[in-house]
Amino acid sequence: xxxxxxxxxxxxxTQELGVxxxxxxxxxxxxxxxxxxxxxxxxxxxxxxxxxxxxxxxKGLVEARPKVGTRVRDERYWHQLDADVLAWRCASMPPADxxxxxxxxxxxxxxxxxxxxxxxxxASQLKEIELAYLAMEAxxxxxxxxxxxxxxHEAVLIATNNELMSSLFSVVExxxxxxxxxxxxxxxxxxxxxxxxRQVFDAIRRxxxxxxxxxxxxxxxxxxxxxxxxxxxxxxx
Amino acid sequence: xxxxxxxxxxxxxTQELGVxxxxxxxxxxxxxxxxxxxxxxxxxxxxxxxxxxxxxxxKGLVEARPKVGTRVRDERYWHQLDADVLAWRCASMPPADxxxxxxxxxxxxxxxxxxxxxxxxxASQLKEIELAYLAMEAxxxxxxxxxxxxxxHEAVLIATNNELMSSLFSVVExxxxxxxxxxxxxxxxxxxxxxxxRQVFDAIRRxxxxxxxxxxxxxxxxxxxxxxxxxxxxxxx
DNA sequence: TCTGAGCATATTGTATGATTATATAGACGC
DNA sequence: GCGTCTATATAATCATACAATATGCTCAGA
Numbered sequence: 393x394x395x396x397x398x399x400x401x402x403x404x405x406t407q408e409l410g411v412x413x414x415x416x417x418x419x420x421x422x423x424x425x426x427x428x429x430x431x432x433x434x435x436x437x438x439x440x441x442x443x444x445x446x447x448x449x450x451k452g453l454v455e456a457r458p459k460v461g462t463r464v465r466d467e468r469y470w471h472q473l474d475a476d477v478l479a480w481r482c483a484s485m486p487p488a489d490x491x492x493x494x495x496x497x498x499x500x501x502x503x504x505x506x507x508x509x510x511x512x513x514x515a516s517q518l519k520e521i522e523l524a525y526l527a528m529e530a531x532x533x534x535x536x537x538x539x540x541x542x543x544x545h546e547a548v549l550i551a552t553n554n555e556l557m558s559s560l561f562s563v564v565e566x567x568x569x570x571x572x573x574x575x576x577x578x579x580x581x582x583x584x585x586x587x588x589x590r591q592v593f594d595a596i597r598r599x600x601x602x603x604x605x606x607x608x609x610x611x612x613x614x615x616x617x618x619x620x621x622x623x624x625x626x627x628x629x
Numbered sequence: 630x631x632x633x634x635x636x637x638x639x640x641x642x643t644q645e646l647g648v649x650x651x652x653x654x655x656x657x658x659x660x661x662x663x664x665x666x667x668x669x670x671x672x673x674x675x676x677x678x679x680x681x682x683x684x685x686x687x688k689g690l691v692e693a694r695p696k697v698g699t700r701v702r703d704e705r706y707w708h709q710l711d712a713d714v715l716a717w718r719c720a721s722m723p724p725a726d727x728x729x730x731x732x733x734x735x736x737x738x739x740x741x742x743x744x745x746x747x748x749x750x751x752a753s754q755l756k757e758i759e760l761a762y763l764a765m766e767a768x769x770x771x772x773x774x775x776x777x778x779x780x781x782h783e784a785v786l787i788a789t790n791n792e793l794m795s796s797l798f799s800v801v802e803x804x805x806x807x808x809x810x811x812x813x814x815x816x817x818x819x820x821x822x823x824x825x826x827r828q829v830f831d832a833i834r835r836x837x838x839x840x841x842x843x844x845x846x847x848x849x850x851x852x853x854x855x856x857x858x859x860x861x862x863x864x865x866x
Numbered sequence: 867t868c869t870g871a872g873c874a875t876a877t878t879g880t881a882t883g884a885t886t887a888t889a890t891a892g893a894c895g896c
Numbered sequence: 897g898c899g900t901c902t903a904t905a906t907a908a909t910c911a912t913a914c915a916a917t918a919t920g921c922t923c924a925g926a
Contacts, residue, residue: 637878639879674880694889695887695889697890
């Protein structure tokens with residue numbers, strides 16, 4: 393999930409400030425200390441701090457102007473689909489309703505992606521999906537399962553041949569990764585969703601978009617039911 | 630559409646290099662000149678160049694390592710959903726199939742968004758949708774129309790109360806903005822899609838998710854047909 | 867009193883030079 | 897041939913100086 397490289401100093405600074413902002417410790421509208429003092433507080437040079445600020449600015453989190461200072465921007469300007477912003481959000485104890493929003497996104501584009509994949513994927517992409525499926529089948533514990541599961545869904549998204557779609561993987565799916573495990577654990581049998589995946593894979597292989605769509609839809613609805621414990625939405629959600 | 634602030638020098642540099650990379654003028658795997666010489670070529674200081682590099686790196690376009698230099702990363706690592714990356718892509722004469730991908734995204738999440746909005750939106754959000762609709766109705770030329778049209782779709786996305794969803798607006802919709810105009814022009818009457826918008830608005834107001842979904846779906850299918858001139862996909866696309 | 871031009875000032879923006887850390891490749895010994 | 901050590905090129909970090917730019921205040925003039 394980590395995108396911003398924390399090996400570098402400015403990477404650390406970026407994360408540190410990013411988390412503070414996204415978690416709400418620094419509120420929108422608030423003006424940060426001036427570069428010199430902030431750099432001193434964080435024990436880095438102004439250069440490193442500024443490079444971090446540039447990144448945060450590119451993510452829509454802050455806005456800097458001469459004389460007035462650097463201000464935390466309103467949430468509506470944040471690049472919510474940025475992997476870092478999302479990760480920082482997840483790091484700061486995501487409230488249940490945020491997870492819900494992620495799931496909501498999945499419910500929307502994953503079935504559509506399955507349908508697209510059934511139409512458009514080539515042989516090698518299909519092979520990738522199969523490999524992931526076989527890995528799920530062969531998994532011996534829930535950790536192995538989780539890895540293969542993510543691999544499967546990524547392969548499906550890539551098979552759409554729409555890079556915007558696949559980008560949603562690194563954003564939404566990865567953020568949900570930990571919850572997949574959770575979902576698998578709650579059901580007792582971590583392989584409980586294997587038949588669904590089989591259906592999706594088969595439908596894509598046979599070039600049956602609508603079948604693939606429905607299978608994926610059912611899978612997700614079921615996963616949600618498992619996660620939330622009881623709540624179950626209608627199929628149209 | 631512009632996100633990266635081009636007022637600043639590093640903003641210019643970011644855009645300049647970003648376009649060069651996304652347009653393919655600088656190819657993945659290629660290693661850029663060292664900071665000193667590149668800064669010299671662009672007639673800026675190393676400071677400005679580095680801040681630009683930091684941003685490009687955050688967008689997944691480049692990767693810098695000591696001793697080896699700064700390398701353009703493979704396309705699969707690019708943050709395709711980043712507004713700048715998208716804008717740069719559109720700036721460099723997007724091939725028709727890329728526009729097609731954008732439309733594909735729209736087809737997937739806009740109907741879903743309309744359904745969500747019908748379920749979840751509050752009074753003030755509904756008011757925003759109405760205002761946008763009225764503005765479309767009152768528009769006297771295709772430019773006014775285009776603005777109001779975008780406003781309408783943004784209002785719908787915001788009314789989902791899912792900020793991930795609304796973020797898709799600034800990304801996908803804005804990129805498509807120019808094509809809306811195109812679509813409206815081709816049809817002769819730029820207000821041709823007003824009835825569709827009315828249907829969507831009414832359905833949301835009456836809390837009819839499925840009606841809203843279908844209306845939005847028809848609108849988009851129609852817009853695509855108008856844009857591509859003839860091609861028409863089945864409703865399930 | 868109100869208005870507007872202009873000046874003072876605080877803060878970010880840009881530039882430069884020096885030093886440090888790091889990864890690569892080549893030399894050297896085994 | 898193979899690993900280790902060293903040289904070196906490059907980015908990373910730091911420190912400092914100066915420029916550009918908003919903001920708000922002062923003060924002249926109506």
